[in-house]
Amino acid sequence: MKNISIFVGLDVHKESIDIALVEDDRNSAVRYYGTIGGDLADLEKAVKKTKKAHPKLPCISSMKLAPVATAYFAN
Numbered sequence: 001m002k003n004i005s006i007f008v009g010l011d012v013h014k015e016s017i018d019i020a021l022v023e024d025d026r027n028s029a030v031r032y033y034g035t036i037g038g039d040l041a042d043l044e045k046a047v048k049k050t051k052k053a054h055p056k057l058p059c060i061s062s063m064k065l066a067p068v069a070t071a072y073f074a075n
Contacts (some may be wrong), residue, residue, distance in 0.1 A: 006054060014038060019046060 005024035006057035010017050033050075037041040 006050075008033075008050070010043075012038070017043060019047075021050070 007020070007024065009023050009030070009068040011020075015038045017038055018035050020030050021033050022028050022030045028075050033046070036046050
């Protein structure tokens with residue numbers, strides 16, 4: 001089974017966060033996920049939604065270090 005990683009990029013603004021996803025593959029395109037509200041509850045909801053779409057990927061997050069930073073999904 002191939003290991004899959006999904007990297008989540010966050011462009012953080014005062015009132016919103018733009019989210020992009022890319023798989024750990026040199027040929028993968030960056031996918032625009034969408035724009036969410038700028039608070040932690042909105043970010044947690046987006047992480048849960050991404051986990052639901054990729055249930056076998058555990059989430060390793062740096063959110064404890066920087067609340068609005070990055071989440072890394074790895075298998």
